[in-house]
Amino acid sequence: MKKYTQFLFAIAALLLLEINANAQGCVAIRQFSGLGNAVGQGNILNKGEWNISANYRYFKSFRHFRGTHEEPNRIEDGTEVINYQHGLDINISYAFSERLYGIVSLPFQYNERSSLYEHNRTDRHTTYSKGFGDMRIGAGYWLLSGEKAKKGNTAIGLGIKFPTGDYAATSTFYRGEESTPTEMTVDQSIQLGDGGTGLIVDFQGLWNIGGTNFWYYDGFYMFNPKETNGTVTNRRRENESIMSVPDQYALRTGVFHAFEKIHGLGVSLGGRIEGIPVRDAIGGSEGFRRPGYIISVEPGVSYMLGNLTGTLNVPIALWRNRTQSVTDIENSTPDDIVHGDAAFADYLINFTLAWRIPKKIASPFN
Template identity: 40%
Template sequence: MKKIFVLQLMLIALVSFIVNDVAAQGCVAVRSNGAMCTVSHADAEDNHKWQLTTGYRYFHSFRHFVGTEEQKHRVEEGTDVRNWQHALDFTLVRKLNKRMSLAVNMPLISNRRSSMYEHYGNSSTNPNARRETTTFGMGDIRITAYRWMLDPVKSKKGNIQVGLGLKLPTGDYRYNDFFWKNDSTKVLGPVDQSIQLGDGGTGISLELNGYYVFTKALSAYGNFYYLSNPREHNGVSTARGGTTSATNILYGSSVMSVPDQYMLRGGLNLMVGAFSASAGVRLEVVPSEDIIGGSSGFRRPGRIFGVEPGVAYQFKKASLFATVPYWFSKNRTQSYADKQRTKATGVYAQGDAAFADYSINIGCTVKF
């Protein structure tokens, strides 16, 4: 009975890894990375070979920041950019043996973006100036191989899992919609980078997932994810159907970048019967420069840091879970193009980005 209880605790301790989609920054184009640590626990005696996780994510961004300073006047003036995202992540896992597993993740995404500057312009007094662009479809698929580093039979109290994945450019990164110039004229062009369904790059992902059981009720979890996108830019225009400016061409922001991204999180889980509650911290980042390949092209780098409470309930072959990360620190950092412009002109340049206050993640995992 004690062994079964400990294994159940391992399961609950890792349920909070299931929905770890790095996609809550709004205008900062952080792509869904799929379900982290989709192998629920390191139970070598688990005879279930397959596992399906379905997760739903929602966020609404509208708070503009330059660095860590909020541009509150944007909301007051009504010139703020508003992004909404609804996403379903489907992750199918095949357990190969007691240590190895293979996971395939496919996101289905619906985005909506409301702004004035992309259409009539922020200075317009026309009541029709605020318009919307939308996208819907499949995102970038990710295939990942996982391995528990310690023998699950001998390491009951804790373990570390390493995942190495390949992200495929299956999401449409050239999605077009109409931009209104006045009440009777609209042009077709690529939508903003933040609501494109994919980034156009083939990426390599690295994951580190771990847990440690302190007592029957208390355990700790940790998770690290890095997506490297060697492709520098995808060639998609940032002019929204218009003419690219000479300034954007000069500083390399006339086309969309294919940026790296990473996430770090950790915390504690408390289990009471089949119910568990988690409390942790979470950091999400789009860096201004990539570790492999060039960094030119338009991107909105940034980082958010916050707390991440969660709850989960474990059935015999299924688990339900929910997490609500709340971001109390938001930072739109200086981009590579901003740095080039600052160096060339001697005048410090830094763009803005809109962030969400929180995101909602709910889902279910079934073993069969």
């Protein structure tokens, strides 16, 4: 029974591999994950064991929102901005003890952005960015041990996000009536990094709520004290000419069910919120940003075979809000309220493949 309970916790814990705050569109700066995605199996690792995971994420953003109001005419008129974003995070965690773990997360990205307004406003063209993103390292600690943790546990963690991604990536734009090829910095939404060093505070937890059912929760907040990064936005308003370095956050919770008759199979259903605040918690908030958030319902499925586990989560957007930014407020007058828009996705695809490596090296299928 004890071994079976540990198995259930193992597959349920993989739900914690999925948190990422790319906000499914232009609101977020880039593909970005909290440290939770690298330590989802932390509560099943014994001292000296490793967990290696690869998390792939994809979305297409194209629905424009100003506040919570969608602007369907953008699609009807063919003027919508379309972002295709692919991200791959290689995550390595190590258990220094049954309660203390360390993490390294290495992100890679490939992004495309299709628009009219950034070019000659008549013909649609595509800009690109690809490469290494902002690396994260951190550590966490499970609050309970031994018998106290047999029903569940909660971990808290701290991490650092380093500005290793290119935050001034360029691509070819086609400008003016003659569509002259011009090398310029790409939009903030597909930059590979933000140029700031961030502090990440995160948590994760998993509790048995009866039988083979579990309650899970995890989230993070990234403090980005740096105000702007010096990268030009190519926007007309002076106070929006340089890119901001904003905070980011995400929160998830839900229920996981493991099937007793189908060994290794589990399903989940939960909710999540992710986004960028209007103002940073620490430091200034000037420069251009697209603040906002998405609330999504998040179904998922996972399957474990030996030490190898695959997990698929597909958050589906229910509520999208492009909030008024600091520069929007500064540019507004009583007779002219400025409120920028942003493009959001309908859904996000998250797929994770994780391998728990015991002290004694074994095949993934042992």
